[in-house]
Amino acid sequence: MEFPSKLIEDAVNEVSKLPGIGKKTALRLVLHLLKRDEEQTQSLAESLVAMRSKVKHCRKCHNLSDNDLCSICASHKRDRSLICVVEDTRDVLAIENTAQYKGMYHVLGGIISPVEGVGPSDLHIESLVDRLRDPDGDAIKEVILALSPTMEGDTTAFYLQKKLKTFPVKISTIARGVPIGGDLEYADEVTLGRSILSRISYE
Amino acid sequence: MEFPSKLIEDAVNEVSKLPGIGKKTALRLVLHLLKRDEEQTQSLAESLVAMRSKVKHCRKCHNLSDNDLCSICASHKRDRSLICVVEDTRDVLAIENTAQYKGMYHVLGGIISPVEGVGPSDLHIESLVDRLRDPDGDAIKEVILALSPTMEGDTTAFYLQKKLKTFPVKISTIARGVPIGGDLEYADEVTLGRSILSRISYE
Structure with missing residues (x-):
């Protein structure tokens, strides 16, 4: 042109x-x-x-922020016993939009990906360990891994599990299964298979 | 969000x-x-x-330009006997990309549209008339109307024809018909009908 x-x-x-x-x-x-x-x-x-x-990164959770401490870390209304570990800020926004989670976050700033040359040392993993080691008044009970259900996400989750298991906190991951509103026959076989294996019993 | x-x-x-x-x-x-x-x-x-x-507008053809006179109006390689009238700069780019036209342009800056409140006085029509009245050395032979084949385009073309017919120049419009590479059975009936009426005889 x-x-x-x-x-x-x-x-x-x-x-x-x-x-x-x-x-x-x-x-x-x-x-x-x-x-x-x-x-x-x-x-x-x-x-x-x-x-x-x-724009800065929050010194505690590494989320994008206008100040040293982001609005979530600075808030007194959040449940400080929960830390949700995510890949980036967009995941924080997505989870906040569900209005189902009232805990804290920890933004890794990426995901372990040997193909793209991203290793654990490139991510904010040490500062997550520090938060557990020195909780600064927060009585942390659970770390929720909310990573993408991909090879890289699973690798990162596996690495984090090993790294965090020395601490007396529960480690969980977000549920995987058929998306709500989706038609069963169109669900891919891996997801459908997993959703049968991780079936939830009616209490 | x-x-x-x-x-x-x-x-x-x-x-x-x-x-x-x-x-x-x-x-x-x-x-x-x-x-x-x-x-x-x-x-x-x-x-x-x-x-x-x-960014300025060329003082002659109103095309966007870095200088008072755009590169087309300033060029000595263009055919100054032809003026192609278009709606806006994007049309100039589209026609230039065909590499089939070596004349000059005149950018109207819009199209007559009563719905959007655009009348002839909002467009660069007077300056087109001025170019024909005082050709400044250019021996203008033909004005080609290259306007969209829509209601507004046809209205504008009709207005321009009436306005320009007092000058001793040929006035033409770009051909309308079935697009090259298109399948006849998918051409809309108005286009196909017009293409039969404006059929071209083999010489």
Whole structure:
């Protein structure tokens, strides 16, 4: 594509570096900004730069935060006896959206993946161990591993289990089974097989 | 969605103002930027602001341009006897990509649409008339109307025809018919009907 302007070409190139955005979509977005007020582009640019330069990671759970301590770690309404271990911030958001969990979090910042060269030392695992070793007033009873049901997630969960089993806390994982609302006949065989093995008895 | 940080929330809100980008996609893009170098966000923001504040419209054809005169209007290799009238810059890019046209352009900046309150005076029609009245050395022979084959496009084409017919130039429109590579049985009946009426005889 030959652009009528170097400025537009530069902007399109920058926008198309974002994941899932190709040149055509980038051009559509850039031309959209040209039709709108200059202030809209200005505030978009400012909010991105401010976000990138000022967002911190919570020193306790490594979740993204505006302050040293994130709003969940700073809250007095959360159950401090539970720690839910997740891969990244999006998982925290997803679990928070269920409104079913009122405990604390620990964000690993990734998942063990030999293929991508991510080992245990690249993740926030030591600080999780530290939280259990020195609970700082929190009487931690349970660590819930909420990792993706993939090979990498299972590897990470296995590693964490071994690492944490010396502490007197319960270690659990989120249930795996057929998704609610899904049709049994369309469930894949691995999931369906697992859901039979981990069947829940009516009490 | 409850964001862990006001800065992220602001950035997500700004990004999701772009067309076709919802909150979830915006969050994905913002978290992507957080994982990359700060320079990437900086150069994205700078290129958008530079583009928005510095891009001009060519004073002759109203195409987007870095300079007063766009590269097409400034070029000596183009055929100055042809003016192709289009709705916006994207149409110029689309026609340029065909590599079939070597004339000049005139960008209307929109299309007559009573529903959206766009009348002839909102478009660059007077300056097109001026180009015909005072061709500034260009011996204009033909004006090609390359407008969308929609109600609005046809209305605009009809208006332009009436407006331009006093000038001694040929006025034409791009051919309408079955798209090349398309299957006849899937062509819609209006297009197929028109393609029979405007049939082309083998010479």
